[in-house]
Amino acid sequence: MPNFSDITVHTQRCTLRSWCMDDASRLSSIANTRDISWNTSYKFPYPFDSQAAQRFIMFNTTDTGNGTWQFAVLLDGTLVGGCGAIRGTDVQSHTAVIGYWLGVEYWGQGIATEILGALVTYMHDETDIEQLSATGYGWNPASERVLTKNGFIKEGVRKGVVKKWDKTTDLWIYGKLLR
Numbered sequence: 238m239p240n241f242s243d244i245t246v247h248t249q250r251c252t253l254r255s256w257c258m259d260d261a262s263r264l265s266s267i268a269n270t271r272d273i274s275w276n277t278s279y280k281f282p283y284p285f286d287s288q289a290a291q292r293f294i295m296f297n298t299t300d301t302g303n304g305t306w307q308f309a310v311l312l313d314g315t316l317v318g319g320c321g322a323i324r325g326t327d328v329q330s331h332t333a334v335i336g337y338w339l340g341v342e343y344w345g346q347g348i349a350t351e352i353l354g355a356l357v358t359y360m361h362d363e364t365d366i367e368q369l370s371a372t373g374y375g376w377n378p379a380s381e382r383v384l385t386k387n388g389f390i391k392e393g394v395r396k397g398v399v400k401k402w403d404k405t406t407d408l409w410i411y412g413k414l415l416r
């Protein structure tokens with residue numbers, strides 16, 4: 238089994254590879270927008286300055302290939318976003334929670350659908366993970382669409398459990414069995 242840092246996954250248009258500190262400057266330039274943070278937890282902050290970028294990369298390069306699988310997404314050699322999965326704990330350690338995001342100028346071109354497809358295939362073929370789940374906010378139908386296009390099933394809605402920047406919404410949950 239190769240080191241996670243040596244793994245490259247190719248999709249029709251993109252390349253997925255592990256993160257490195259050299260990504261920090263480009264990362265802070267594409268991630269530094271409320272539009273992305275609005276749909277993510279406070280761990281993906283706004284503003285997303287160079288310190289936030291370094292923290293993000295540190296987190297996404299720790300315990301990779303075992304407890305987490307985090308990919309930088311490149312389009313024509315340029316960093317455009319990220320996707321990955323984090324292993325559950327205890328009786329859920331055979332499962333993982335996925336996430337994905339793109340710089341705003343890359344939205345609406347089917348890229349998230351394409352990279353999520355590659356992530357699902359990677360998790361199925363190259364890991365022991367048996368089930369994937371994703372959560373998102375009530376005001377993010379585009380992300381729900383990305384999930385359903387990749388065969389995820391809506392498992393439920395937790396009413397009113399998300400509060401971001403003083404606005405409250407629901408948390409939806411999608412799942413997909415891999416085996």
Ligand SMILES: CC(C)(COP(=O)(O)OP(=O)(O)OC[C@H]1O[C@@H](n2cnc3c(N)ncnc32)[C@H](O)[C@@H]1OP(=O)(O)O)[C@@H](O)C(=O)NCCC(=O)NCCS
Nearest residue numbers: 273276338339344345346347348349350373378379380382
């Ligand atoms: C969510 C996100 C990853 C989508 O990326 P993307 O590359 O634009 O997604 P795609 O183009 O592959 O697919 C988006 C789908 O949502 C649809 N869509 C977009 N806005 C929508 C809306 N307001 N209501 C319903 N559907 C919508 C699109 O039409 C498309 O579906 P289609 O192919 O059937 O036409 C991107 O907007 C993003 O990075 N958002 C911020 C971070 C985030 O939300 N991450 C996910 C957290 S759960």
